[in-house]
Amino acid sequence: MTLDRAVFVFAGFVVLTSVLLAHYVSPWWILLAVFAGLNMIQAAFTGFCPAAMVFKKLGVKPGAAFR
Template identity: 45%
Template structure:
């Protein structure tokens, strides 16, 4: 899985989780949903997100290295 795919999966998971927590635990969790959305928006323009460094560190491949053989 690439960093980009992992980032999308992580964002989708966090959005669904925070919506569930906002519905069943406390409405304050909707702020986390907004935070994830804001990060997605800024990453669309900057092509960088803090989670990308974490995903690279745990072994996700860069998009540029897909298809290369080492």
């Protein structure tokens, strides 16, 4: 798995977890999905992604987007 795919999987997991928590616990958990979405937008423009940095330190192979 490349770094790009790991970041996409993690972002999808965060969004789905947020939706489940919002449904079963509190609607305020939607803010987690909002944060994930905003982070993906800023990463697209700046190339800075904290999740990509963590995955890179864990030894995930680099992809095309996050070098």
